[in-house]
Amino acid sequence: xxxxxxxxxxxxxxxxxxxxxxxxxxxxxxxxxxxxxxxxxxxxxxxxxxxxxxxxxxxxxxxxxxxxxxxxxxxxxxxxxxxxxxxxxxxxxxxxxxxxxxxxxxxxxxxxxxxxxxxxxxxxxxxxxxxxxxxxxxxxxxxxxxxxxxxxxxxxxxxxxxxxxxxxxxxxxxxxxxxxxxxxxxxxxxxxxxxxxxxxxxxxxxxxxxxxxxxxxxxxxxxxxxxxxxxxxxxxxxxxxxxxxxxxxxxxxxxxxxxxxxxxxxxxxxxxxxxxxxxxxxxxxxxxxxxxxxxxxxxxxxxxxxxxxxxxxxxxxxxxxxxxxxxxxxxxxxxxxxxxxxxxxxxxxxxxxxxxxxxxxxxxxxxxxxxxxxxxxxxxxxxxxxxxxxxxxxxxxxxxxxxxxxxxxxxxxxxxxxxxxxxxxxxxxxxxxxxxxxxxxxxxxxxxxxxxxxxxxxxxxxxxxxxxxxxxxxxxxxxxxxxxxxxxxxxxxxxxxxxxxxxxxxxxxxxxx
Amino acid sequence: xxxxxxxxxxxxxxxxxxxxxxxxxxxxxxxxxxxxxxxxxxxxxxxxxxxxxxxxxxxxxxxxxxxxxxxxxxxxxxxxxxxxxxxxxxxxxxxxxxxxxxxxxxxxxxxxxxxxxxxxxxxxxxxxxxxxxxxxxxxxxxxxxxxxxxxxxxxxxxxxxxxxxxxxxxxxxxxxxxxxxxxxxxxxxxxxxxxxxxxxxxxxxxxxxxxxxxxxxxxxxxxxxxxxxxxxxxxxxxxxxxxxxxxxxxxxxxxxxxxxxxxxxxxxxxxxxxxxxxxxxxxxxxxxxxxxxxxxxxxxxxxxxxxxxxxxxxxxxxxxxxxxxxxxx
Numbered sequence: 001x002x003x004x005x006x007x008x009x010x011x012x013x014x015x016x017x018x019x020x021x022x023x024x025x026x027x028x029x030x031x032x033x034x035x036x037x038x039x040x041x042x043x044x045x046x047x048x049x050x051x052x053x054x055x056x057x058x059x060x061x062x063x064x065x066x067x068x069x070x071x072x073x074x075x076x077x078x079x080x081x082x083x084x085x086x087x088x089x090x091x092x093x094x095x096x097x098x099x100x101x102x103x104x105x106x107x108x109x110x111x112x113x114x115x116x117x118x119x120x121x122x123x124x125x126x127x128x129x130x131x132x133x134x135x136x137x138x139x140x141x142x143x144x145x146x147x148x149x150x151x152x153x154x155x156x157x158x159x160x161x162x163x164x165x166x167x168x169x170x171x172x173x174x175x176x177x178x179x180x181x182x183x184x185x186x187x188x189x190x191x192x193x194x195x196x197x198x199x200x201x202x203x204x205x206x207x208x209x210x211x212x213x214x215x216x217x218x219x220x221x222x223x224x225x226x227x228x229x230x231x232x233x234x235x236x237x238x239x240x241x242x243x244x245x246x247x248x249x250x251x252x253x254x255x256x257x258x259x260x261x262x263x264x265x266x267x268x269x270x271x272x273x274x275x276x277x278x279x280x281x282x283x284x285x286x287x288x289x290x291x292x293x294x295x296x297x298x299x300x301x302x303x304x305x306x307x308x309x310x311x312x313x314x315x316x317x318x319x320x321x322x323x324x325x326x327x328x329x330x331x332x333x334x335x336x337x338x339x340x341x342x343x344x345x346x347x348x349x350x351x352x353x354x355x356x357x358x359x360x361x362x363x364x365x366x367x368x369x370x371x372x373x374x375x376x377x378x379x380x381x382x383x384x385x386x387x388x389x390x391x392x393x394x395x396x397x398x399x400x401x402x403x404x405x406x407x408x409x410x411x412x413x414x415x416x417x418x419x420x421x422x423x424x425x426x427x428x429x430x431x432x433x434x435x436x437x438x439x440x441x442x443x444x445x446x447x448x449x450x451x452x453x454x455x456x457x458x459x460x461x462x463x464x465x466x467x468x469x470x471x472x473x474x475x476x477x478x479x480x481x482x483x484x485x486x487x488x489x490x491x492x493x494x495x496x497x498x499x500x501x502x503x504x505x506x507x508x509x510x511x512x513x
Numbered sequence: 514x515x516x517x518x519x520x521x522x523x524x525x526x527x528x529x530x531x532x533x534x535x536x537x538x539x540x541x542x543x544x545x546x547x548x549x550x551x552x553x554x555x556x557x558x559x560x561x562x563x564x565x566x567x568x569x570x571x572x573x574x575x576x577x578x579x580x581x582x583x584x585x586x587x588x589x590x591x592x593x594x595x596x597x598x599x600x601x602x603x604x605x606x607x608x609x610x611x612x613x614x615x616x617x618x619x620x621x622x623x624x625x626x627x628x629x630x631x632x633x634x635x636x637x638x639x640x641x642x643x644x645x646x647x648x649x650x651x652x653x654x655x656x657x658x659x660x661x662x663x664x665x666x667x668x669x670x671x672x673x674x675x676x677x678x679x680x681x682x683x684x685x686x687x688x689x690x691x692x693x694x695x696x697x698x699x700x701x702x703x704x705x706x707x708x709x710x711x712x713x714x715x716x717x718x719x720x721x722x723x724x725x726x727x728x729x730x731x732x733x734x735x736x737x738x739x740x741x742x743x744x745x746x747x748x749x750x751x752x753x754x755x756x757x758x759x760x761x762x763x764x765x766x767x768x769x770x771x772x773x774x775x776x777x778x779x780x781x782x783x784x785x786x787x788x789x790x791x792x793x794x795x796x797x798x799x800x801x802x803x804x805x806x807x808x809x810x811x812x813x814x815x816x817x818x819x820x821x822x823x824x825x826x827x828x829x830x831x832x833x834x835x836x837x838x839x840x841x842x
Contacts, residue, residue: 316728341730355728358721360788369718370729372711380709423729 013038013073013206014059014175020067021054028054032068032232034225036175036206041197043209043221043238047250047470047503051230052210056177059208060092061085072174089174091167095183097159099151099166106133106147109166136169137162140196157189161196168200176200177208182216183303194220212301214243214507226250244500247507251470251499264454266478267292269329270462271345271431273313276323281308281316282486285323288479290431290462295453297477297494298466301506305486306466307350310433313464314347315340327431341370343431346424350435350466352413356420359409363401364390366408366419371427393422397452414445421452432456435466450476470499482506541833542781542797546804553808560811567690573803574692575755577796579770580777581703582633582747584795585713585740587778590720590787591647593744595636595654596774600752600767602658603629607753608671608762611678618678626749632658633745637738655771662764670763674756682757692754696796699747704792712739720787776823777802780830801826 014036021029029051036042044052057063059070061079070077072088079085099108106129107114115125115132133147142161151159160181168176178197182190197207197220211217217224218238226233226249233249271290277283283305290296300306312320319335326332327343334340340347349355357366367390368375375385390404397418401411408419417437424432434453438446453463453476467473473480480497482490482505490505554561579596586593607625610616616624632654639650684691707713715736718726727733751770756762781798783790805826809819 314728337727338730338732347728349725349728354722355724358718358725358788360721361717365714365717369714369731372714376711380705381711381714 012036012071013040015071016055016059016068017071018068019055019058019065019070021058021063021065027230029058029065029230032227032230033235034232035235036208038204038206039201040223041201041207041209041221043211043217043224044227045211045217045224045246045250046227046233047468050227050250052227053179054230055227056092056179056208056210059085059090059175060177061090086170087172089170089172090177091170091173091175092177093160093163093167093179093181095180097163099159099163101152102150104130104148104150105137105145105154105162106130108151108162109133109136109147109169111166113170136165139169140165140199156184157186157192160185161192164196164200168205173205175206175208177210179210180212180302181209182211182213190216212507214246218243247500247503251503264293264458266294267460270294270327271313271464272324272326272329274324274326276312276325277321278308278312278317279321280318281305281312283308283312284487286312286488287323288481288488288491290464292430292460292462293457294478295457295463295465295476297473297480298464298483299468299470299473299480299502299506300483302468304483304506306468306483307435308486309483310347310349310435310464310466313340314345314433316347341427341429344429345431345433346370346427346429348417348420348424348432348434348437350439352416352420352440357408357416360407362405363394363399363408363411363419364404367393367422367426370423374426389426390422393418393425397422398448412445413441414448417441417445417449418452421456425456430461432461432463433466434463436468437465438467438469438472446472470502474499474502484508541837542794542801542830545830546797546801549801549804549808553804553811557808557811560808565807565811567693569800569803569807570693570696571690571758572807573796573799574690574696575751575758576770576773576777576802577696577799578699578747578754579751579774580781580795580799581699581792582744583771583774584703584778584781584783584790584792585707585716586647586744587775587783587785588707588720588787588790589716589737589740590723591640591737591741592651592775592785593633593636593647593741594651594771595632595658596744596748596751597767597769597771598655598659598662599629599632599745599748600755600770601662601764602632603749603752604756604762604766605662605666605671605764607756608674609665611674612671618675622753625753626746629749629752630742630746633748634738634742636745637741640741641734641737659764666762666764668764670761672761674760674762679757679760682754682759692758695750695754699750700792700796706743707792712736712743716740717788717790720789722788773802776827779827782830782834784834785831798830 012035016032016034019029019032032051032055034055044055046052054063058065059079061082061084064080070079077088079088100111110129110133115129117123117125130147137143137145137147140161142165145154145158145162151162154162181193185193200207209217209221221238223235224238224241224246225235228250269289269291274287276286286309288296298306298309311317313325315334315336319333324331325334332343334343353359358369364386368386372381375382375389377385387404393399394401394404399418399422400415408416411419437453438449441449450472453465457463465473465477474497478494480492480494480502481488482492482502484506489508492502559565579600583593583596603625606628607621610621610624611618636651636654639645640647681691686694715726715731718731719733719736723733752767755766777798778790778795779785779798780801781791781794783794802823805822806819809822
């Protein structure tokens, strides 16, 4: 085993050795190594789904690793729960802050560790807590924050610093995990964040820094560890590597021909967007066309606006604020989901269980729900027509289910996805917006979904294929739209696309000529 | 041991078979109703008589009519606390119209039904367009409807309705009491609405997953409004039937009936979290409540203890439901 060459050494604050973690149908982490020194900022880098957050959740005690060992200060530890991880000195600050808005700063800082009277442990020493809180805040240069003010009265940046103060003020604190800490911050607030990080460094805290922003990583980190598809790639010193080598390491995988795209003759135009903007969904100046038989990929990092683009076209938050949408060459106005559906658009949403399916309804009813008028005879729903309809799609798409009356809740992810697609096929949809259609389903089912999408395209349907998985987007798409901050940062022809140039566009670098 | 297991498996397959019929979705409540009936018929010789059974049906009818609309509301994931005072309001509107105008009985009843429906419509609009919790909106409407009833009657009761009107609550047709006949018609109608129309199907979808319902193109707001309007209409109808039965209209008619209706729905197996429920279950739920009240009366149990018993039964019904769900998952 390669693990044996790694010395367990108390010089390291943290060593994670040979970490493996599987979820049903997914190998999320495979033999991953990671280490951290005192007073170091160690960036963790990788695409969406590379395993960064899984690894950090293992460290924070939120997930239990299947294989591997974790050492803190040279001592092997077992982090079975977040509580245990905290006791070992690990703290994590998530993107979504975990402060309770309606409680005061002091109450948040001591949440779960309230200072109470010895004899009456249910009585809280409010004054002492506030005093102690202001001491902690002073330590972070946050003198301006009143410990008795409510968290909701603070700005996002201040809240984040309070959360960091809360996490790091625990006794024996050693390791801080920051997950995209600057994503919600303004420029000057980012500087304050850097100052805080530097101060913690000087105190000897080890910091693991997760970010997609390369310029930040180069500015703040000492070393970088790169993950890809759940595997460990490399650990490098930040000042000995260039941006382009780093991107290569991030994406540099062999593209296996897992997803054969059928060659489909591209037909006439179906959908055209011209300078489309939606303020509420933070989508700006989007223009592209989707033709019959075409699969247009949409790629971007988290928060780039992929899902929001789909929802804009589908009329989820009402009409667009600017621009034009045309369907088959005719300008249309889409102000609601009903409008979009009547124009032949269907959405296969990212979150199947919360947005796509009515889980407690049968397979049949989920298939017919959107075009129920087609099974209504003499003003009443015909159960026979419904069953006949469902049978057709069950056979055509190969939906595996006990019976058509089975609740859709009980189907596997891949089969649930087929139910959603059947629904739109029954509604004579011609424009499919598929948002992460393979998320959370196993590899075999993924390939079935790919084949299904190719087949739909070959029948003259147009597909907007939103995905954060590069291999599938590269192999299926005729054309790839790359989004960043709700805008198109580049459109790449499917044949010329490489992972490097797409990621570069997504991150905001320039494609080197 | 083994024979007991065999017989319980036999019952299970029997139940499974019954479950494959749409009508028999409310199996558990039906078994409970039959069980209660069986026990009481041994305890009291007066239970299993035509007169007493008719009596139970009549007692159940008003709550059942009210609960039919409530079933749909609860299936969408909502609740309506205003139906009790809405009964009072409709009853008073009708009483005033019969006694003080020349509109006649038929028109007066129609006005009562539509006043109920109108208030339901208003609740539905506020709930869906204002995006406010149904509990809060209908709690407010509860007070408003009560206030209107008091205002238009100055708090007095009205008596002396013509004989033709009293037929609705007290008459019989082909040996069937009119309230029971009305209840049966309502349930046939509501069964069709729930199982065979868009209103029913979409209500199940909305209660099951509101966001997904929007994304498959259901106009969620409109269908919620329809459901609350229908519920208000049923409250009006329940008010009319009850007024006729007691031969008076007053602002106190229907007090507390909203809770009986909700209890009937819940005992009938409809999930308070929405998305699941049957109309057949609800009528059985209403029967169970009436049967228990009737049985305790026959057995000479104090009415105070009856209240405790009914309360306990509501909790037990929901408990059984939640346990069987846990097992299924």
